[in-house]
Amino acid sequence: MSVKVMIPTPLRVYAGKRASAEFSAATVGEALSGLTSQFAELRKHLYTEDGKLRAFVNVYLNDEDIRYLSQEGTPTKDGDTISIIPSIAGGVCENAV
Amino acid sequence: MSEVLEVGISAELAAKIREHGIETYPYECCGALLGKELGTTDGAESEAIGAGSSREIRSLHPLVNRRDDSPRNRFSVTAEDVREAEKAARAQGLEVIGWYHSHPDHPARPSDYDRDHAWPWYSYIIVSVHTGVPQDMTSWRLKDDRTGFLEEKILPMKVSVAR
Numbered sequence: 083m084s085v086k087v088m089i090p091t092p093l094r095v096y097a098g099k100r101a102s103a104e105f106s107a108a109t110v111g112e113a114l115s116g117l118t119s120q121f122a123e124l125r126k127h128l129y130t131e132d133g134k135l136r137a138f139v140n141v142y143l144n145d146e147d148i149r150y151l152s153q154e155g156t157p158t159k160d161g162d163t164i165s166i167i168p169s170i171a172g173g174v175c176e177n178a179v
Numbered sequence: 180m181s182e183v184l185e186v187g188i189s190a191e192l193a194a195k196i197r198e199h200g201i202e203t204y205p206y207e208c209c210g211a212l213l214g215k216e217l218g219t220t221d222g223a224e225s226e227a228i229g230a231g232s233s234r235e236i237r238s239l240h241p242l243v244n245r246r247d248d249s250p251r252n253r254f255s256v257t258a259e260d261v262r263e264a265e266k267a268a269r270a271q272g273l274e275v276i277g278w279y280h281s282h283p284d285h286p287a288r289p290s291d292y293d294r295d296h297a298w299p300w301y302s303y304i305i306v307s308v309h310t311g312v313p314q315d316m317t318s319w320r321l322k323d324d325r326t327g328f329l330e331e332k333i334l335p336m337k338v339s340v341a342r
Contacts, residue, residue, distance in 0.1 A: 091274060095299070123323075147258070170209065170211075172278075172290070172296055173280070173292055174252040174285040
């Protein structure tokens with residue numbers, strides 16, 4: 083089964099400047115694993131050190147947020163498209179960097 | 180990432196960011212920076228003063244701060260807002276090249292929280308608003324290894340190309 087993963091513009095530099103990549107995957111997690119295996123530099127911008135998707139990183143299967151499906155275990159079918167969209171957040175903290 | 184970290188913005192658009200920070204004070208304002216990536220050109224395509232500007236902001240897309248629990252020191256925009264900003268950019272032949280937000284009563288320097296919620300490549304403009312009066316405006320890009328930000332130079336542009 084071929085699933086297309088759309089690579090957001092800020093992360094294309096870590097993926098050979100590609101806008102998308104296709105992976106054989108049965109779940110969203112497998113597709114993302116394929117992406118971060120092929121383009122290892124992408125991983126830290128999508129996942130925390132303990133392997134969880136960063137809170138501000140949203141993953142959509144076609145137009146559905148996977149949080150409302152079965153998260154990374156959401157099954158995929160041939161021709162599906164996965165999109166990665168950030169929520170933008172920030173703000174004042176006591177410790178500037 | 181290009182080694183040239185510069186972003187061009189007109190005085191008019193920079194003033195709009197400051198005005199947005201005044202409007203929302205003491206809460207944080209936020210919005211998208213719509214523009215063009217110019218790479219490391221010689222500046223021929225650029226309206227910026229001086230050559231080598233790697234990107235230019237041509238338009239702004241103000242957003243609503245979705246944080247109603249702590250809007251004084253946090254801002255948040257949803258993935259849907261991001262999609263909407265990307266759509267607005269495409270409609271103008273531009274792309275979302277970064278984001279701006281204000282730091283009410285705090286310096287225009289990125290926080291740890293900013294770093295934890297950032298991606299490289301984007302330009303993050305921060306305007307400090309002290310007791311309702313805008314102060315410094317700075318721009319930053321996240322380092323590839325996520326350990327901190329690099330400050331990028333804000334180049335004043337002569338004219339705003341698109342509104």
